[in-house]
Amino acid sequence: MxxxxxxxxxxxxxxxxxxxxxxxxxxxxxxxxxxxxxxxxxxxxxxxxxxxxxxxxxxxxxxxxxxxxxxxxxxxxxxxxxxxxxxxxxxxxxxxxxxxxxxxxxxxxxxIGRDRVEPVATAMTVSLDTPEAMAASAKALSGVPLLKIKVNGDKPLDAIRAVREVAPSPRVIVDPNESWSIEQLSDWQDELVNLRVDLLEQPLPAGEDEVLEGFKRSVPLAADESGHVADDLSWLARRYDYVNIKLDKTGGLTMALAMLAAAEREKIGLMVGCMTSSSLSIAPAIVIAQRCEFIDLDGPTWLAEDREGGLIEDCGVMFPPAPGFWGNL
Missing domain, CATH: 3.30.390.10 (Enolase-like, N-terminal domain)
Structure with a gap:
């Protein structure tokens, strides 16, 4: 037809x-x-x-x-x-x-062998700003189970510290988006431990992360921009502890599922992430999220108005979309 x-x-x-x-x-x-x-x-x-x-x-x-x-x-x-x-x-x-x-x-x-998808705890993102502004944003999120803190290479510890002062309880992912050097990572990682950072996502630029092979890290590292498809997992596993699977990088759920299987074979931890998008992007990703330790699917919460029937976030928990929205979830 x-x-x-x-x-x-x-x-x-x-x-x-x-x-x-x-x-x-x-x-x-x-x-x-x-x-x-x-x-x-x-x-x-x-x-x-x-x-x-x-x-x-x-x-x-x-x-x-x-x-x-x-x-x-x-x-x-x-x-x-x-x-x-x-x-x-x-x-x-x-x-x-x-x-x-x-x-x-x-x-x-x-x-993924399930009858339905379950609600998942998602990271709620604190966007890059001054430490004071980031603390104000984090204070409103202090009761969620997981925070993601966006930083750059300019005094990131001040920003993380400010967030931690008002949100001491959540687990924390720190995401420099490729903005650090290996020297900065080495200098800052012990303080990241003191600040109880659970995961550091893509600190170094993709293509410049070979130095992570054999690097003695204090905080687990996740690949984001470095990892796109299943074939990447064989070398990613030598440099990172987790891989962030994003459907816009993998080119869809089909390759994302292959990447998930490859990550499990390589014994590298699983994370799922997203771009800032509507629930129509997130619905397929919540399928992958069922198998991931770290989940970052708060994209729709940044929209002034999401698609009707989309996913619902409540206190850092993301609930599947309404029946008929996507994929018969």
């Missing part, structure tokens, strides 16, 4: 600025995809990321380039052959998962 493909730019205004070491954003620029096949429709969403050379225009162009294959019936495994990992493949892959679930009357949760 022939299909119809539709892909559009779907921006979402944020409810407050989101700052990391690379810059600040006030809008989440997402790509929304629909694939129709007879009476069934599958939806997916992705976020182009400038860090990887992606723009709204380039991702829409990638999708348009394979319109013929998609409308002729290409499946998720064909996408792995004809498209690179990234936002374009992610939107299409997730739309195909949703389409299959609708057509076959199954839940995508069955892909």
């Amino acid at each position: 022939l299909r119809q493909l539709n892909a559009v730019h779907a921006p979402f205004r944020l409810n407050r600025p989101f700052r990391i070491s690379r810059g600040v954003k006030s809008v989440a620029d997402t790509i929304a995809v629909e694939i129709r096949e007879g009476d069934w429709t599958g939806r997916g969403e992705s976020v182009p990321y400038a860090r990887y050379g992606e723009t709204v225009e380039s991702v829409l162009s990638q999708i348009e380039d394979i319109r013929g294959e998609i409308e002729a019936g290409a499946d998720r495994y064909k996408l792995l052959e004809i498209m690179p990992a990234g936002a374009a493949r992610n939107a299409l892959d997730c739309a195909l998962w949703d389409l299959e679930a609708a057509r076959d009357g199954i839940s995508v949760a069955s892909a």
